[in-house]
Amino acid sequence: QTVVTQGPSFSVSPGGTVTLTCGLSSGSVSTSHYPSWYQQTPGQAPRTLIYSTNTRSSGVPDRFSGSILGNKAALTITGAQADDESDYYCVLYMGSGLWVFGGGTKLTVL
């Protein structure tokens, strides 16, 4: 069974740039997986940041961007702010109607 992989944690300084990645235990992520990114703070439901690789959801600041980097999907935060400190999850389409979330990356801004 293919697993969606994410780094467990990351740290960035305020104003800095960070790139979070989302890969597959077997194979490469492509646009056909419709990689999408979610932000979640404690006690809240996930919120869409990016869907279908690089489409920013309504109301999401343009400091968030999505792309494919090598064999992984990537979420880049440019000019990180304190309230970007959250858990970030990616989700991939695996075909046959099936979607799989990654285990998440905890981002610290300090």
Place this chain on the structure above:
Amino acid sequence: EVQLVESGGGLVQPGGSLRLSCAASGFTFSTYWMSWVRQTPGKGPEWVTNIKQDGTEIYYVDSVKGRFTISRDNAKNSLYLQMNSLRAEDTAVYYCATGPYSGDFAYWGQGTLVTVSS
């Protein structure tokens, strides 16, 4: 304003059943794919199942196939999840969500907690 309100969660013994409901408002429910997504505290979300607007396409994660059934009533703007043969590993907060459309689960409810324990 889009609202999704889940209900029906609670404590159930292993092997038992629960039926979750999700009441939708603020959007044209009948035009949206709908999903159930669950999350165990401290872990990532897990997509469980989704259903097409008219109910003609339904998909499940392997771990719930044969035990869970998703359904919808467009006249009542409601989504349901019938959960049978529950296991400890089904313990989670269950969210209903719109979509996904190209990966976008755009709107989520507040979730309802299901605890499977003896």
